[in-house]
Amino acid sequence: xxxxxxxxxxxxxxxxxxxxxxxxxxxxxxxxxxxxxxxxxxxxxxxxxxxxxxxxxxxxxxxxxxxxxxxxxxxxxxxxxxxxxxxxxxxxxxxxxxxxxxxxxxxxxxxxxxxxxxxxxxxxxxxxxxxxxxxxxxxxxxxxxxxxxxxxxxxxxxxxxxxxxxxxxxxxxxxxxxxxxxxxxxxxxxxxxxxxxxxxxxxxxxxxxxxxxxxxxxxxxxxxxxxxxxxxxxxxxxxxxxxxxxxxxxxxxxxxxxxxxxxxxxxxxxxxxxxxxxxxxxxxxxxxxxxxxxxxxxxxxxxxxxxxxxxxxxxxxxxxxxxxxxxxxxxxxxxxxxxxxxxxxxxxxxxxxxxxxxxxxxxxxxxxxxxxxxxxxxxxxxxxxxxxxxxxxxxxxxxxxxxxxxxxxxxxxxxxxxxxxxxxxxxxxxxxxxxxxxxxxxxxxxxxxxxxxxxxxxxxxxxxxxxxxxxxxxxxxxxxxxxxxxxxxxxxxxxxxxxxxxxxxxxxxxxxxxxxxxxxxxxxxxxx
Numbered sequence: 177x178x179x180x181x182x183x184x185x186x187x188x189x190x191x192x193x194x195x196x197x198x199x200x201x202x203x204x205x206x207x208x209x210x211x212x213x214x215x216x217x218x219x220x221x222x223x224x225x226x227x228x229x230x231x232x233x234x235x236x237x238x239x240x241x242x243x244x245x246x247x248x249x250x251x252x253x254x255x256x257x258x259x260x261x262x263x264x265x266x267x268x269x270x271x272x273x274x275x276x277x278x279x280x281x282x283x284x285x286x287x288x289x290x291x292x293x294x295x296x297x298x299x300x301x302x303x304x305x306x307x308x309x310x311x312x313x314x315x316x317x318x319x320x321x322x323x324x325x326x327x328x329x330x331x332x333x334x335x336x337x338x339x340x341x342x343x344x345x346x347x348x349x350x351x352x353x354x355x356x357x358x359x360x361x362x363x364x365x366x367x368x369x370x371x372x373x374x375x376x377x378x379x380x381x382x383x384x385x386x387x388x389x390x391x392x393x394x395x396x397x398x399x400x401x402x403x404x405x406x407x408x409x410x411x412x413x414x415x416x417x418x419x420x421x422x423x424x425x426x427x428x429x430x431x432x433x434x435x436x437x438x439x440x441x442x443x444x445x446x447x448x449x450x451x452x453x454x455x456x457x458x459x460x461x462x463x464x465x466x467x468x469x470x471x472x473x474x475x476x477x478x479x480x481x482x483x484x485x486x487x488x489x490x491x492x493x494x495x496x497x498x499x500x501x502x503x504x505x506x507x508x509x510x511x512x513x514x515x516x517x518x519x520x521x522x523x524x525x526x527x528x529x530x531x532x533x534x535x536x537x538x539x540x541x542x543x544x545x546x547x548x549x550x551x552x553x554x555x556x557x558x559x560x561x562x563x564x565x566x567x568x569x570x571x572x573x574x575x576x577x578x579x580x581x582x583x584x585x586x587x588x589x590x591x592x593x594x595x596x597x598x599x600x601x602x603x604x605x606x607x608x609x610x611x612x613x614x615x616x617x618x619x620x621x622x623x624x625x626x627x628x629x630x631x632x633x634x635x636x637x638x639x640x641x642x643x644x645x646x647x648x649x650x651x652x653x654x655x656x657x658x659x660x661x662x663x664x665x666x667x668x669x670x671x672x673x674x675x676x677x678x679x680x681x682x683x684x685x686x687x688x689x690x691x692x693x694x695x696x697x698x699x700x701x702x703x704x
Contacts, residue, residue, distance in 0.1 A: 177202065177232075183212045238270075239263030240315075275300060285346075285383070287338035290363045292323075296335040296346055299327040301355075303364065319365040327353065327371065337384040339391040345404055345413060347379030347393050352404065354413050375415035377402055385435040385443075390459070392418070392443055394433060399426035401433075401443065401455065418455070422466050425453055434481045438491045439515060450475020450498065471528050471595065474499040477507070490514045499529070502550040519630035520660035520690035522588060524556045527687050530592025538585035545591060546578030556688045557582055557589030560659070567634045567650075569594065569688060590688070597685040598642060599693075604679040606700045618703040619679050621671040627695040628664035633657045635689030640673045642682050660690065668699060675703060 177192035283297035303323035378396030513525035605615035
């Protein structure tokens with residue numbers, strides 16, 4: 177019998193050398209110490225005809241094992257499947273139920289932070305061993321050991337998300353919590369782990385997202401989006417409502433969210449009614465603008481953003497779209513077109529659920545539209561839109577075989593569902609030296625001016641409401657406008673307005689005709 181205190185260097189145990197069959201016991205008198213033992217035959221001590229059987233038993237030891245309960249027999253007997261080696265089959269009352277199961281529930285969020293993998297679920301927080309993302313071994317001691325904590329603030333504090341910012345932030349149903357060490361630049365450890373309330377807005381069950389050193393999340397009510405930012409006066413994070421300018425826009429509730437960073441920072445929120453709510457955001461330039469996007473009677477169900485491909489200036493944004501096509505419900509994973517692909521050149525993807533085609537030689541027929549059978553579609557081919565004699569977009573009905581016929585042979589193009597882009601201003605007023613405000617007085621827009629880019633004639637309409645819209649002029653500076661205009665900056669245009677206290681400017685674009693509105697100016701007449 178040999179022993180070791182480091183499991184490397186072994187030495188003989190005095191009085192425990194055996195030359196015959198024997199059963200004996202040995203007490204080393206060492207309490208609260210870790211000692212390794214082994215039993216065997218030294219080199220040269222084994223006879224060729226000998227038959228040796230050795231068993232070393234330690235009754236004072238324990239072995240931690242993991243099992244899965246597969247069947248319930250009584251309150252003291254269950255069937256199990258061993259997931260790791262078990263030390264024996266005798267009954268034991270030293271056991272604990274696992275944290276995660278189909279009965280107890282599973283983690284609701286996961287995040288990497290400071291070299292650890294963090295799981296969050298219910299009111300629990302589990303951090304892996306440092307730099308060992310799949311290990312939560314409780315026997316590992318010291319600063320690198322795993323962390324296991326609970327919020328301990330009541331049953332309503334179910335954790336819905338985690339964010340790795342300058343500190344680890346978690347969003348519970350009742351509040352947002354900043355997890356920090358004793359110093360801002362030191363990592364979290366089992367002995368240096370503090371939780372402080374960042375705000376008490378409460379979080380919805382929607383994944384939060386990081387934007388540089390800030391985060392965005394959906395507030396508990398499900399309608400508003402809040403920003404988590406570091407407050408230097410409080411030396412911790414707090415929450416700010418970034419939908420305060422349009423609080424009703426998130427109704428009836430946000431169910432999904434993701435963030436696009438290129439070419440702009442855009443917060444994509446999917447509402448429960450299938451409409452997308454998109455916020456264009458630039459903290460440095462103090463820019464924040466919200467808009468909605470839909471695809472007719474079809475609905476959006478999810479959004480995911482992937483980094484742009486090599487040499488691309490734009491991220492890849494995908495929506496899961498629930499469509500009704502030819503009387504049947506289908507779901508498509510559709511990718512947002514890039515801005516650079518929507519400017520009216522050879523490729524102009526100003527259509528939903530579109531396909532691109534190439535024919536050689538040029539032919540009238542376009543195939544490959546089986547996903548839009550019986551739907552009405554529009555087309556852009558060989559650098560021009562398919563329009564009628566008045567310049568309005570032509571529509572085509574997709575055949576049962578997924579085909580349409582263009583009015584002329586085409587080599588390249590795009591075909592897809594048409595959509596309408598609308599913009600409506602806030603209530604308009606004016607301020608002069610004589611009249612300080614005219615918000616509630618009668619007034620009218622006498623003329624309007626536009627600065628446009630990548631503009632196709634008849635690609636933009638304007639008016640006081642969407643029922644009374646005028647087309648853009650087809651002639652400017654004595655010349656007829658034709659084809660895509662890379663720039664447009666001409667004198668103001670008479671506006672079809674009336675005297676009204678609730679004065680608005682409405683703009684409408686129609687695919688597949690491209691237009692980018694850079695600026696709009698108005699001349700107002702007042703009647704105080």
